[in-house]
């Protein structure tokens with residue numbers, strides 16, 4: 297364990313040299329950040345001063361198998377000792393085996409696997425394939441991409457202007473690229489289309505996609521992209537009508553359906569892939585995070601055979617390459633990670649313990665005047681905090697809800713992502729019921745404390 301003075305030296309160096317994701321170093325310095333993590337096991341991590349924390353968000357909702365899986369490190373080491381890379385135009389055994397494994401797990405004819413290094417790259421690849429496919433089938437006018445407001449598909453150039461919302465400001469990078477169209481998000485709690493039930497919201501939001509296609513002209517639309525359950529909206533689960541309707545609308549107008557499974561994939565929602573909750577097979581599926589539980593950078597774009605066929609001939613090759621994509625060491629790690637998920641039935645555990653988590657969180661909604669909504673699926677959940685349950689009004693920015701909740705939760709040993717008025721949870725899938733009790737108790741007490749400070753009366 298590093299001594300406190302060593303930790304301070306590391307912290308100072310990080311504030312001087314490191315550009316951390318979505319953070320500014322002035323505020324971090326004021327708050328005594330960042331924590332320096334030294335080890336982890338299951339859903340818990342330890343910092344350099346010896347304190348243990350529950351990582352309620354499992355890294356970036358990504359450490360699906362949990363921390364401390366030395367078998368994954370072992371598999372990566374073994375492969376690295378054989379060869380860390382391969383010459384251009386060749387491949388390696390783990391890379392081939394990973395592609396075959398992903399194809400085996402993916403539904404329908406999603407069998408052609410383009411390996412990349414992260415979720416943004418997977419979605420970039422999906423959009424490029426969709427546009428190139430439309431050209432190859434003789435429809436070069438189809439370049440527009442429909443995404444949903446409040447969705448997130450990554451930070452790189454091509455996907456930056458898909459989705460969008462206050463959680464991911466992007467004014468610095470405008471103008472928006474041509475051909476970006478936006479549809480409503482089927483969030484039943486705050487339905488943009490005025491739906492008052494999940495079902496009504498789902499139907500209206502799906503219908504809005506069809507309207508958008510017709511308004512713009514079907515022959516201009518290449519693809520629709522969406523996450524089965526979207527994270528910036530706080531794990532908002534759409535009504536059951538939504539995805540089957542979207543599938544049908546895409547088919548009707550020759551629009552490809554890109555399913556962003558970067559968060560939902562590999563067991564997060566209690567099934568291997570989020571789309572399996574609604575029995576739909578997308579045309580292209582992006583996977584990342586859980587494929588390797590963030591042990592190393594690997595991700596993939598998985599394409600239906602019928603679409604991939606258009607790229608199978610010499611003069612039809614897709615011009616697309618990333619130096620480190622399809623890396624043998626990352627592939628070996630991913631294979632071991634998937635083996636662990638299968639052997640330990642972590643998908644089933646995510647469904648069962650995730651249901652328990654939601655049930656316990658729902659109890660908080662009854663007790664706490666500021667818990668407006670509890671939602672989620674499997675090990676993917678969120679609390680929507682409101683100042684008024686009737687009107688579903690959030691808090692004023694000066695109330696600094698997210699920061700105050702984060703501080704209170706930290707006091708109780710929880711690392712949890714609180715953004716805007718939302719608490720996001722995506723723990724490792726090896727979570728137990730006892731872990732859930734620890735988490736929910738800490739949230740409960742923190743909420744009481746916050747409500748007390750704000751002078752908000754209890755409802756029970």
Ligand SMILES: Cc1ncc(COP(=O)(O)O)c(C=O)c1O
Pocket residue numbers: 356413414415416417419448449450451523527556557558559584585
């Ligand atoms: C649904 C979704 N898509 C894409 C991405 C981007 O993935 P990455 O950060 O690996 O580029 C994320 C990241 O959080 C995500 O949640």
